[in-house]
Amino acid sequence: MKTSWRNASLVASAAAVLVLTTACGQEGGTSSVGSQNVGATAAAGGYGGVGSGIGTGTSPSASSTVGGGQGNLGAQSASAGKLEVSANAELGDVLTDSAGLSLYRFDEDTAEPPKSNCNGDCATAWPPVPANDASAGAGIDKALLGEVTRADGSKQLTIAGWPAYRYAKDTKAGDLTGQGVGGKWYALAPTGKKASVASLPGLSTRKDPNLGEIVVDKNGMTVYRFAKDKAWPEPVSNCLGACLEKWPVVAPVSANDTKDVQKKGLMSFTRSDGVKQQTVNCSPIYTFAADKQPGDTNGQGVGGTWYAVRPNGDMVGVSDK
Numbered sequence: 214m215k216t217s218w219r220n221a222s223l224v225a226s227a228a229a230v231l232v233l234t235t236a237c238g239q240e241g242g243t244s245s246v247g248s249q250n251v252g253a254t255a256a257a258g259g260y261g262g263v264g265s266g267i268g269t270g271t272s273p274s275a276s277s278t279v280g281g282g283q284g285n286l287g288a289q290s291a292s293a294g295k296l297e298v299s300a301n302a303e304l305g306d307v308l309t310d311s312a313g314l315s316l317y318r319f320d321e322d323t324a325e326p327p328k329s330n331c332n333g334d335c336a337t338a339w340p341p342v343p344a345n346d347a348s349a350g351a352g353i354d355k356a357l358l359g360e361v362t363r364a365d366g367s368k369q370l371t372i373a374g375w376p377a378y379r380y381a382k383d384t385k386a387g388d389l390t391g392q393g394v395g396g397k398w399y400a401l402a403p404t405g406k407k408a409s410v411a412s413l414p415g416l417s418t419r420k421d422p423n424l425g426e427i428v429v430d431k432n433g434m435t436v437y438r439f440a441k442d443k444a445w446p447e448p449v450s451n452c453l454g455a456c457l458e459k460w461p462v463v464a465p466v467s468a469n470d471t472k473d474v475q476k477k478g479l480m481s482f483t484r485s486d487g488v489k490q491q492t493v494n495c496s497p498i499y500t501f502a503a504d505k506q507p508g509d510t511n512g513q514g515v516g517g518t519w520y521a522v523r524p525n526g527d528m529v530g531v532s533d534k
Contacts (some may be wrong), residue, residue: 237495293347300419302508304408308401313386316377320397324374327361339378344368353403373405415466418473424529428522433507436498438528440518444495448482460499462490475525494526
């Protein structure tokens with residue numbers, strides 16, 4: 214395993230996306246609308262007790278048990294295996310082990326240099342993740358994986374220098390009951406930062422249980438297309454005036470500030486009202502005012518003209534057919 218945490222960094226895109234108006238609308242931008250819709254209180258020391266966790270996440274394997282909580286630490290002490298990224302509506306991307314158990318970081322630890330300050334009873338409530346056999350899965354920069362030698366001589370996995378832990382009271386894949394415990398414990402994002410929708414890229418994707426993989430903005434809010442807009446030969450928005458009160462435009466996003474969204478046709482344009490708006494595959498995109506929190510999809514199918522967006526720009530429930 215690579216142990217150099219000082220040189221860990223996210224690999225940025227090597228080149229900017231070329232925006233050519235002649236490419237607009239050639240893939241999914243001119244789809245017709247005719248299909249049906251798819252439709253914390255901590256114990257002493259701040260390491261135990263029931264925290265302000267947010268329960269089960271959106272991992273597809275969230276119903277599979279992997280341990281018996283604090284009474285069964287066998288699974289908690291197992292090797293991490295291939296690390297995975299789990300999308301959570303409230304926290305964005307969360308790092309998990311191969312069994313789907315959430316990984317955490319401790320505010321009293323340090324990343325520069327890496328050091329764990331969770332020992333004794335703390336390490337019982339928060340089992341350190343062993344460094345052996347840990348590897349980076351899809352969406353994780355392997356350069357961020359490292360290890361630190363604990364006080365007992367064992368090797369603990371680090372992410373961007375931060376020692377990684379599981380929480381003994383997480384009993385199944387997708388649980389996040391350790392989030393916010395004692396105001397010191399937080400789920401890990403794949404970057405080593407604290408998981409938060411604020412850490413999401415300008416545009417990314419999440420797996421919705423009903424709609425599948427859809428595009429979300431930097432706040433984790435669902436992104437939509439308007440079927441009356443145009444993408445060819447150049448983007449045109451037909452949502453004007455009062456329409457924009459319900460369907461705010463998505464502001465321009467740098468191509469380097471996106472994840473898992475098709476780069477072709479990823480561009481911004483100037484609307485007829487002078488406002489700049491982002492597109493996916495050249496189609497203008499919006500959010501919906503009636504969506505109040507990340508994970509809401511209240512705009513799907515509204516008026517038979519508004520649809521969530523696939524990573525390639527297609528409209529969910531229209532282009533899928």
